[in-house]
Structures are given as structure tokens and as C-alpha cells.
Amino acid sequence: MITFIYYLFCAYIVALLIWNYVEENNIYNEILYAFVLMPFLLRVFRIN
């Protein structure tokens, strides 16, 4: 149950990061979001 909520939470953060990435105008923040996205996406896919 906790695991399920955890994955939902991860997916939510992924969605927020992608949303922020699309809206962002500053190149450094864009790079930051693209990098921060990686571990969360890998976790949502249950790869790491």
C-alpha cells in the first residue's frame, strides 16, 4: 500500500517536472529539470 502511494507520488513529481520544463524560459532551469527528471522516471518504470 505504502509502495503504491509512493509510486503515485513519483508519477506526480514526474508530471510536475515535465510541466515546469515546458513552461520554463531559462535554459539553466530547463537543463536542471531534464536532469532531475531522470531518477524519478526510472523509478516510475521500476527500473531502479
Add this chain to the structure above:
Amino acid sequence: MSNKTIRKIIIILFSIIMMIVAGREFLIRLNQREPIVKGPGVTTIAKLSDYFEDIKGTIGDTDVYIMDGDEEGGTVLIISGGHPNEISGVLTNVLFIENANIIKGRVLLIPFANNSGFTAGHPGEAYPMRYTINTEWGSRWFRFGDRWTNPLHQWPDPEVYVHYPSGQSLSGFDIRNLNRCFPGRENGTLTEKVAFAITQLIKKEKVDMTIDLHEAEPMYPVINTIVAHQRAMDIAVFAEMNLSAYEGIRIGKELSPENLHGLTHRELGDYTDTFALLAETCNPIQDPCRGRTDENLLLTGKDDFILKAGKLGLLFVPFDENGSPVDERVGRHTSTVLELINSFSELYPDKEIIISNVPRYSEVIEKGVGHYLLEPEGNL
């Protein structure tokens, strides 16, 4: 398309490429399985889930090799990979599986006891994913895992792990340490269920003696030793004497502490009728003061920092320029297992177990572990 959109696409593509590179490695780790050859002495390959249905289809399920002798006798179980980063036990079990000829009694072997731990590396420790043993016909590879169950398979850890059934408090992360989860719990975590399955196997197969193979870092006091449950101490004493008298192997013996719970040598002895023993060799890659962490260190056990620590008197084992090579560690384990079986057979002649064709300490050192590994079919 605006410049901004193109820039965004390039950045996200770059990120996706990096995810694919990293993700590929993680996926390999999750799914790779080394080939193990079914040796001439192996009668059947069972599954741990045959003894506890609940773990069927989970990553906790693992192979149990059963070797029946020509004559009836006692039953011994050899466990390795309870800690997947302690490789000498796994290789020792593989040497038995691929070479042993059982003349009398039965030998059961679980080479990859914590199968989930073999799918992970420890974060921040730079562990290699696998290691290769060279043979006369080519090479064989084996997984190098983490000491703990993969958090992908069991999560989250509590702040404090309360061991069942003793109620002893342990570090939270040790809830994923198989050798802190015995005798196991039927409706517990994955790791507790695996421990429970092993305990069930010991009961159902009426295992007379259980030998759990481990390795430790040179700075850890419990090293190059046999740890015995109080009922199994006689067996350890005889084995220790014979190992030092006939093979020149200096090995200690220790009594399993009554109040240290969750370990095989305590709980399997308390909760089943088996004689529970554990053997440790020296594995420098586990030591926090080690230098470069790679396959070379894992297999040769040579490290300048540990050497320096030894000169400062900080180690619990003799350590020199020769390091602690895997051939020596596996040789120690094969001789220790054979000698424990001999001692058991002498003490309980009606449960005698006789094994031939397994190399001892000096032979493994002389010819190398690779000499005793068979070529898997279809090996390229």
C-alpha cells in the same frame, strides 16, 4: 518552430539518452542470470517455493540443488549468497554442484539464497555488476550483488527493525538483511518469507547439518572462523583441529551468541533440529578503508590501503602483499565444508555423509577455481 522549442527538444533528448544508458545497465542487473551447470552428482533442481508456496513467482524464489548419494545417510544443507556480495560461498557451492560425487547421504545446496540482493548494487559503493573467472576452455561470469535485498523488491525500511519473533531491535535497513531475518515469518516481508522458506526446507527435508557460507571485511572481528550454535560446537571443534593439523588452515571457532538474533547459526539451531554452522573468509572489497573498488580487488583481494591498515595493526586477519585471492578463499570454504561433514559423520556414524571429487584448499589454490568450473552448453 521557435528556437526555444528546438532547444527544449534537444535538452530532453539528451536527458532521454542518458536515461536509456543508465536504465539499460539497471535492467541488465535486474534480469541477468549466470549459467550454472547441472553436475553429474545433481539429482534434481528444486525451487525454494516448493517448501513455501507464497514466494512462488517472486524474486525471492531460488534454485535448490539436490544431490542424492548411492547409500542412505545424513543430510547436509549448504547455503551461500545470503549476502550476495560475499562471493567465495557462491563459488564454493558451484564447485560442489558441478563436481561433487555423493557416495553416502544427501547434499542440498542453495547457491543464491537472497536472490533479490543479486539484482542490486550498493548505492555509492561502486560495486562491479559481475565478475569473471577464467577457465581452461574460456570464462564463466557470476553476479555480484548487494548485502541487502533490492529496495525495488522490498520497501520502505522502518526506522528500527524489530526482529520476529525475538523482538530484538536492529538497524532499520537490516530488515532487508537475510541473515538477520531467520527463522523468518510466514506473513512477513519478502526477506522474512525467504528465511521462512529455508527454515521450512530444513524441517521438511530433515536436514541434519546446515552450513551457511559468508565473507567478512578484514577490519571485522568475526573472520576466518566457524561460528557454531551450541549444539553444533563439537562438530566445529573437530573440524578446526583437523583443518589446522592436516591442511595448515588457521581458522577460529566461535560460539553463536545467545542474544544475537536473526542469524542462521542462532535461529536455525533454535527453531529446527539442524546443527547450524556458519563459516567466514576474508573479502577485502567489503572493507570501508579499501581503495579502488573493482573486479580486480574482488578477485585478488589486493589493496594498498588495507595493507597499510594491517601494518598499523587494525586488522583481524594476517594480510600481506599477496592480498586475499579468491582461490584461497574458496579453498578455505571447500576444506571447511568437507571437514565439517567429516566431523559430523564421525560424531554421528549412523548419519554418515561421504563426498568425493571436491577439491580441497591446496588443490583449489594450485589449480584455481576456474579449473573446477564446467563449460555450460551453448556457451559462446
